[in-house]
């Protein structure tokens with residue numbers, strides 16, 4: 001297990017150069033256990049989540065297969081338009097139980113129309129700020145540390161990451177840990193229709209990306225972790241009115257049925273008849289009760305299909321789970337209710353600049369927002385309001401404290417809108 005301290009992404013879609021958290025031993029706060037990204041349509045939220053997906057696919061399947069996934073459409077569509085530099089990722093992380101940050105950087109470029117790993121580096125930063133190079137490759141050739149000695153290495157396939165190949169070998173413990181860590185990331189793109197399919201029976205430990213194996217995971221938890229399953233049922237009963245019981249059942253042709261008993265009906269309903277939101281809430285609860293949770297969970301817009309009053313509670317649960325376990329959770333959302341359960345240290349605002357490149361700012365680093373939150377106004381009230389962009393405050397040339405006279409009224413989305421009263425008269 002490891003903790004992500006920071007990430008830098010270059011030339012990936014609109015993320016021309018984005019840094020989050022702490023990179024290496026530089027100053028800046030490490031990413032917290034719960035990170036939430038908000039911002040207008042097209043500002044780069046899905047691209048950020050896909051950057052994690054891309055990295056993980058590069059590790060599992062090689063860079064060409066990762067670029068050519070249907071949702072990505074090839075290297076040229078992925079590289080920031082107008083740039084001719086490689087797509088670059090820098091991960092800064094800490095293995096649990098160790099204090100030394102480790103930095104992993106790799107660059108992907110296209111040579112003769114084929115995406116390859118241009119370079120790759122794994123460096124451990126010791127307390128004395130000494131940089132211990134564990135792996136350094138240029139187009140598959142370079143050195144890897146075994147014990148304390150660097151050894152020459154030459155990889156056959158320039159489309160595969162060195163950490164994929166070398167991470168299979170126990171003589172490279174740092175590489176094995178990185179490979180295991182990234183391989184274990186869980187990115188959720190829950191699709192209710194996928195969860196409605198009838199998978200073959202067979203218990204499975206972890207939910208897959210789309211939720212297609214929902215029934216298999218239920219089978220596993222029900223069988224091996226009865227008390228966890230009872231907790232899930234209790235939670236779902238509280239949230240989805242009328243649900244009594246959920247069980248698995250095998251169909252005559254060996255497929256797995258999820259049986260939902262509801263108040264007022266004698267016969268059960270099966271997954272095909274259940275609502276999108278019920279299936280989604282059930283999937284998230286299963287994820288939160290995973291007895292062996294992944295080190296990193298990424299979720300795109302969990303609010304879709306869920307009743308808005310459940311969202312703040314769900315966000316609170318994600319947050320508690322992240323803060324009390326070794327799992328880091330990254331979420332993108334359009335929901336002010338979701339954001340309300342979080343602190344400004346856990347929320348980032350994404351926007352595009354005049355070049356169409358994504359800029360990201362932690363809300364805790366926006367002085368006005370920090371002061372307002374400290375004054376007791378909930379975070380949800382702020383983020384839909386167009387009046388709260390730090391540059392505007394700067395443009396007006398006003399010190400933040402002068403803006404602390406506000407008029408509060410109901411906004412279009414049912415959230416509060418807050419407008420400075422004194423800005424025009426000054």
Ligand SMILES: Nc1ncnc2c1ncn2[C@@H]1O[C@H](COP(=O)(O)OP(=O)(O)OP(=O)(O)O)[C@@H](O)[C@H]1O
Pocket residue numbers: 012013014015039040041042043044045046047048076077078079080081356
């Ligand atoms: N290769 C590229 N170079 C630069 N920008 C790109 C590239 N590919 C896509 N984009 C930009 O990224 C945008 C899509 O970003 P993304 O899907 O991450 O937005 P989002 O914040 O998730 O939006 P929504 O809230 O609508 O889901 C596109 O509209 C386009 O402007």
Ligand SMILES: [Mg+2]
Pocket residue numbers: 045046047
């Ligand atoms: Mg999106």
